[in-house]
Amino acid sequence: MTPPRRRLDAPTDLRPGDHVCWTFSGAAGLAAAVLPYLDEGRRLGEQLLLVGRSRPALEEAVSALPGRADLLAGGQLVVRTTDEAYAAARGEDPAAQVEVYRREVEQALDRGRTGLRVAADATGLAGGGAAEHRRWHRYERLADELMGAVPMTALCLYDAALGRDVLGPLALLHPGGHRGAREPLVHLSGRGPRLSLHGEVDVTQVDDLVRALVDVAGAAPGEGYPPEGSRRDGPRRDGPRREVVLDLSDLDFLDVAGARGLVTAGRRLAEAGTGLRLVGARRLVRRCLELFDGGVPVEPA
Missing domain, CATH: 3.30.750.24 (STAS domain)
Structure with a gap:
Protein backbone atom coordinates (compact mmCIF):
# COMPACT_ATOMS: atom_id res chain seq x y z
CA MET A 1 0.00 0.00 0.00
CA THR A 2 1.30 3.46 -0.89
CA PRO A 3 1.35 5.90 2.07
CA PRO A 4 -0.17 9.35 1.49
CA ARG A 5 2.14 12.12 0.31
CA ARG A 6 3.04 14.33 3.25
CA ARG A 7 5.33 17.14 4.26
CA LEU A 8 7.40 16.53 7.39
CA ASP A 9 8.53 19.23 9.77
CA ALA A 10 10.55 16.78 11.87
CA PRO A 11 12.15 13.41 11.01
CA THR A 12 10.15 11.61 13.69
CA ASP A 13 6.88 9.71 14.09
CA LEU A 14 8.16 7.42 11.34
CA ARG A 15 7.52 3.70 11.11
CA PRO A 16 8.43 0.81 8.78
CA GLY A 17 7.36 1.65 5.25
CA ASP A 18 8.14 5.34 5.58
CA HIS A 19 10.56 6.62 2.92
CA VAL A 20 11.55 10.26 3.31
CA CYS A 21 13.52 12.73 1.17
CA TRP A 22 15.14 15.28 3.50
CA THR A 23 17.26 18.22 2.40
CA PHE A 24 19.80 19.76 4.76
CA SER A 25 22.49 22.44 4.80
CA GLY A 26 25.85 21.92 6.46
CA ALA A 27 27.02 19.69 9.28
CA ALA A 28 24.56 21.21 11.76
CA GLY A 29 21.65 20.51 9.43
CA LEU A 30 22.75 16.91 8.99
CA ALA A 31 23.01 16.37 12.75
CA ALA A 32 19.64 18.03 13.36
CA ALA A 33 18.02 15.49 11.03
CA VAL A 34 19.78 12.25 11.97
CA LEU A 35 19.82 12.64 15.77
CA PRO A 36 16.04 12.56 16.46
CA TYR A 37 15.50 10.06 13.65
CA LEU A 38 18.03 7.54 14.96
CA ASP A 39 17.03 8.11 18.58
CA GLU A 40 13.46 7.19 17.69
CA GLY A 41 14.72 4.00 16.08
CA ARG A 42 16.83 3.22 19.14
CA ARG A 43 13.74 3.39 21.34
CA LEU A 44 11.82 1.19 18.90
CA GLY A 45 14.49 -1.52 19.01
CA GLU A 46 15.43 -1.13 15.35
CA GLN A 47 18.81 -1.79 13.74
CA LEU A 48 20.34 1.61 12.96
CA LEU A 49 22.49 2.27 9.89
CA LEU A 50 24.07 5.67 9.24
CA VAL A 51 25.66 6.28 5.85
CA GLY A 52 27.54 9.28 4.47
CA ARG A 53 30.60 10.58 2.72
CA SER A 54 32.93 10.79 5.73
CA ARG A 55 33.06 8.49 8.74
CA PRO A 56 34.45 11.21 11.09
CA ALA A 57 31.70 13.60 9.98
CA LEU A 58 29.04 10.95 10.61
CA GLU A 59 30.39 10.13 14.06
CA GLU A 60 30.39 13.84 14.88
CA ALA A 61 26.78 14.13 13.68
CA VAL A 62 25.67 11.51 16.22
CA SER A 63 27.97 12.58 19.06
CA ALA A 64 24.94 13.62 21.12
CA LEU A 65 22.92 10.47 20.44
CA PRO A 66 21.88 8.92 23.79
CA GLY A 67 23.88 5.77 24.49
CA ARG A 68 26.00 6.29 21.37
CA ALA A 69 29.05 4.39 22.66
CA ASP A 70 26.99 1.39 23.75
CA LEU A 71 25.01 1.40 20.50
CA LEU A 72 28.22 1.27 18.48
CA ALA A 73 29.86 -1.32 20.72
CA GLY A 74 26.78 -3.55 20.73
CA GLY A 75 26.25 -3.27 16.99
CA GLN A 76 22.79 -1.70 17.10
CA LEU A 77 24.28 1.38 15.41
CA VAL A 78 26.49 0.84 12.36
CA VAL A 79 28.31 3.67 10.57
CA ARG A 80 29.43 3.22 6.95
CA THR A 81 30.79 5.45 4.25
CA THR A 82 28.86 5.86 1.02
CA ASP A 83 31.46 3.82 -0.85
CA GLU A 84 31.06 0.96 1.63
CA ALA A 85 27.27 0.98 1.66
CA TYR A 86 26.49 1.73 -1.98
CA ALA A 87 29.10 -0.15 -3.98
CA ALA A 88 26.33 -1.98 -5.88
CA ALA A 89 24.53 1.27 -6.70
CA ARG A 90 27.50 2.51 -8.70
CA GLY A 91 27.04 -0.36 -11.18
CA GLU A 92 24.47 -0.66 -13.96
CA ASP A 93 21.85 -2.54 -11.92
CA PRO A 94 20.06 -0.52 -9.21
CA ALA A 95 18.17 -3.68 -8.20
CA ALA A 96 21.42 -5.13 -6.86
CA GLN A 97 21.64 -2.35 -4.25
CA VAL A 98 18.03 -2.93 -3.25
CA GLU A 99 18.84 -6.59 -2.64
CA VAL A 100 21.69 -5.49 -0.35
CA TYR A 101 19.13 -3.70 1.81
CA ARG A 102 16.73 -6.63 1.69
CA ARG A 103 19.48 -8.81 3.19
CA GLU A 104 20.23 -6.12 5.78
CA VAL A 105 16.60 -6.25 6.90
CA GLU A 106 16.70 -10.04 7.18
CA GLN A 107 19.90 -9.90 9.23
CA ALA A 108 18.42 -7.26 11.53
CA LEU A 109 15.38 -9.43 12.20
CA ASP A 110 17.62 -12.45 12.81
CA ARG A 111 19.42 -10.41 15.50
CA GLY A 112 16.15 -9.71 17.25
CA ARG A 113 15.70 -6.15 16.00
CA THR A 114 12.25 -4.92 15.10
CA GLY A 115 13.36 -3.64 11.70
CA LEU A 116 16.01 -1.65 9.86
CA ARG A 117 16.23 2.14 10.07
CA VAL A 118 18.59 3.81 7.58
CA ALA A 119 19.76 7.42 7.48
CA ALA A 120 21.80 7.90 4.31
CA ASP A 121 23.43 11.06 3.03
CA ALA A 122 23.20 10.22 -0.67
CA THR A 123 24.36 13.62 -1.91
CA GLY A 124 27.40 12.17 -3.65
CA LEU A 125 25.31 9.56 -5.46
CA ALA A 126 22.76 12.01 -6.81
CA GLY A 127 25.17 14.08 -8.90
CA GLY A 128 26.79 13.33 -12.24
CA GLY A 129 25.21 13.40 -15.67
CA ALA A 130 21.97 12.13 -17.15
CA ALA A 131 22.98 8.46 -16.98
CA GLU A 132 23.84 8.73 -13.28
CA HIS A 133 20.60 10.57 -12.54
CA ARG A 134 18.61 7.93 -14.42
CA ARG A 135 20.25 5.12 -12.48
CA TRP A 136 19.66 6.81 -9.13
CA HIS A 137 16.03 7.60 -9.94
CA ARG A 138 15.48 3.92 -10.72
CA TYR A 139 17.18 2.95 -7.49
CA GLU A 140 14.97 5.28 -5.42
CA ARG A 141 11.84 3.85 -7.08
CA LEU A 142 12.93 0.27 -6.36
CA ALA A 143 13.93 1.14 -2.81
CA ASP A 144 10.49 2.63 -2.19
CA GLU A 145 8.90 -0.58 -3.45
CA LEU A 146 11.09 -2.57 -1.04
CA MET A 147 9.99 -0.44 1.90
CA GLY A 148 6.40 -1.29 1.14
CA ALA A 149 7.21 -4.97 1.65
CA VAL A 150 9.70 -5.24 4.55
CA PRO A 151 10.12 -3.59 7.98
CA MET A 152 12.46 -0.83 6.83
CA THR A 153 12.41 2.94 7.33
CA ALA A 154 14.65 5.29 5.34
CA LEU A 155 15.68 8.92 5.63
CA CYS A 156 17.35 9.84 2.33
CA LEU A 157 19.41 12.95 2.98
CA TYR A 158 20.44 15.36 0.23
CA ASP A 159 22.43 18.57 0.53
CA ALA A 160 20.25 21.48 -0.54
CA ALA A 161 23.21 22.76 -2.56
CA LEU A 162 22.41 20.12 -5.21
CA GLY A 163 19.73 22.51 -6.45
CA ARG A 164 16.19 22.15 -7.69
CA ASP A 165 17.02 20.39 -10.98
CA VAL A 166 18.53 17.46 -9.08
CA LEU A 167 16.31 17.47 -6.00
CA GLY A 168 12.96 17.90 -7.76
CA PRO A 169 12.68 14.45 -9.39
CA LEU A 170 14.17 12.78 -6.30
CA ALA A 171 11.63 14.38 -3.98
CA LEU A 172 8.62 13.07 -5.88
CA LEU A 173 10.00 9.51 -5.73
CA HIS A 174 9.50 9.62 -1.95
CA PRO A 175 6.09 9.55 -0.22
CA GLY A 176 7.43 11.83 2.54
CA GLY A 177 9.58 14.91 2.26
CA HIS A 178 11.15 18.00 3.74
CA ARG A 179 12.53 20.61 1.33
CA GLY A 180 12.41 23.78 3.37
CA ALA A 181 9.42 25.89 2.35
CA ARG A 182 8.61 23.79 -0.73
CA GLU A 183 5.35 21.92 -0.28
CA PRO A 184 5.44 18.37 -1.70
CA LEU A 185 2.51 17.90 -4.04
CA VAL A 186 2.92 14.61 -5.89
CA HIS A 187 4.43 11.17 -5.37
CA LEU A 188 5.35 8.76 -8.17
CA SER A 189 5.12 5.32 -6.57
CA GLY A 190 6.24 1.88 -7.65
CA ARG A 191 4.51 0.06 -4.80
CA GLY A 192 1.88 -2.38 -5.98
CA PRO A 193 1.40 -4.03 -9.37
CA ARG A 194 1.90 -0.81 -11.38
Missing part, protein backbone atom coordinates in the same frame (compact mmCIF):
# COMPACT_ATOMS: atom_id res chain seq x y z
CA LEU A 195 3.32 2.69 -11.20
CA SER A 196 0.94 5.21 -9.67
CA LEU A 197 0.64 8.96 -9.13
CA HIS A 198 -0.63 10.40 -5.85
CA GLY A 199 -1.48 14.00 -5.00
CA GLU A 200 -1.46 16.93 -7.41
CA VAL A 201 0.45 17.77 -10.60
CA ASP A 202 0.63 21.39 -11.71
CA VAL A 203 3.03 23.59 -13.64
CA THR A 204 5.45 23.72 -10.68
CA GLN A 205 5.86 19.92 -10.65
CA VAL A 206 5.65 18.93 -14.30
CA ASP A 207 9.30 19.10 -15.37
CA ASP A 208 10.37 17.02 -12.37
CA LEU A 209 7.61 14.50 -13.05
CA VAL A 210 8.51 14.06 -16.72
CA ARG A 211 12.16 13.39 -15.89
CA ALA A 212 11.37 10.96 -13.09
CA LEU A 213 8.65 9.12 -15.02
CA VAL A 214 10.76 8.68 -18.16
CA ASP A 215 13.69 7.46 -16.07
CA VAL A 216 11.84 4.92 -13.94
CA ALA A 217 9.44 3.68 -16.64
CA GLY A 218 12.04 3.40 -19.39
CA ALA A 219 13.83 0.19 -20.20
CA ALA A 220 16.95 -0.74 -18.30
CA PRO A 221 20.28 -0.06 -20.04
CA GLY A 222 20.60 -2.33 -23.05
CA GLU A 223 16.84 -2.98 -23.29
CA GLY A 224 15.72 0.29 -24.85
CA TYR A 225 15.14 1.10 -28.51
CA PRO A 226 17.09 2.54 -30.21
CA PRO A 227 20.37 1.38 -28.65
CA GLU A 228 22.00 3.77 -26.22
CA GLY A 229 23.74 6.58 -28.08
CA SER A 230 21.93 6.08 -31.40
CA ARG A 231 19.46 8.48 -33.00
CA ARG A 232 16.19 7.91 -34.75
CA ASP A 233 13.36 10.17 -35.88
CA GLY A 234 9.90 9.36 -34.59
CA PRO A 235 8.51 6.38 -32.66
CA ARG A 236 9.05 2.76 -33.58
CA ARG A 237 6.94 1.83 -36.58
CA ASP A 238 6.37 -1.68 -35.23
CA GLY A 239 5.08 -0.35 -31.90
CA PRO A 240 6.58 -0.38 -28.41
CA ARG A 241 8.54 -3.35 -27.15
CA ARG A 242 7.01 -3.15 -23.68
CA GLU A 243 4.21 -1.35 -21.87
CA VAL A 244 4.13 0.51 -18.58
CA VAL A 245 0.82 1.24 -16.85
CA LEU A 246 0.47 4.41 -14.76
CA ASP A 247 -2.46 4.44 -12.34
CA LEU A 248 -4.01 7.91 -11.88
CA SER A 249 -6.84 6.91 -9.55
CA ASP A 250 -5.22 8.72 -6.59
CA LEU A 251 -4.33 11.82 -8.60
CA ASP A 252 -6.49 14.57 -7.12
CA PHE A 253 -5.59 17.40 -9.48
CA LEU A 254 -3.99 17.81 -12.90
CA ASP A 255 -3.68 21.14 -14.72
CA VAL A 256 -3.08 21.63 -18.43
CA ALA A 257 0.70 21.84 -17.98
CA GLY A 258 0.64 18.57 -16.07
CA ALA A 259 -1.44 16.88 -18.78
CA ARG A 260 0.97 18.09 -21.45
CA GLY A 261 3.84 16.72 -19.36
CA LEU A 262 2.31 13.25 -19.12
CA VAL A 263 1.76 13.17 -22.87
CA THR A 264 5.34 14.37 -23.42
CA ALA A 265 6.63 11.59 -21.16
CA GLY A 266 4.56 9.11 -23.17
CA ARG A 267 6.12 10.29 -26.43
CA ARG A 268 9.66 10.09 -25.06
CA LEU A 269 9.05 6.59 -23.76
CA ALA A 270 7.55 5.50 -27.09
CA GLU A 271 10.68 6.69 -28.88
CA ALA A 272 12.68 4.35 -26.63
CA GLY A 273 10.38 1.38 -27.22
CA THR A 274 8.15 1.66 -24.13
CA GLY A 275 4.42 2.30 -24.36
CA LEU A 276 2.71 4.30 -21.59
CA ARG A 277 -0.93 3.58 -20.73
CA LEU A 278 -2.80 5.79 -18.25
CA VAL A 279 -5.57 4.16 -16.23
CA GLY A 280 -7.99 5.18 -13.49
CA ALA A 281 -8.25 8.81 -14.63
CA ARG A 282 -11.01 10.78 -12.91
CA ARG A 283 -13.29 12.90 -15.08
CA LEU A 284 -11.47 16.25 -14.80
CA VAL A 285 -8.07 14.61 -15.10
CA ARG A 286 -9.23 12.75 -18.21
CA ARG A 287 -10.61 15.93 -19.76
CA CYS A 288 -7.25 17.67 -19.36
CA LEU A 289 -5.45 14.75 -20.96
CA GLU A 290 -7.89 14.67 -23.86
CA LEU A 291 -6.82 18.18 -24.86
CA PHE A 292 -3.64 16.63 -26.29
CA ASP A 293 -3.47 14.04 -29.04
CA GLY A 294 -0.25 12.37 -28.00
CA GLY A 295 -1.02 8.75 -28.71
CA VAL A 296 -1.09 7.88 -24.99
CA PRO A 297 -4.10 5.67 -24.14
CA VAL A 298 -6.22 7.01 -21.26
CA GLU A 299 -8.69 4.77 -19.45
CA PRO A 300 -11.32 6.23 -17.09
CA ALA A 301 -11.71 5.36 -13.44
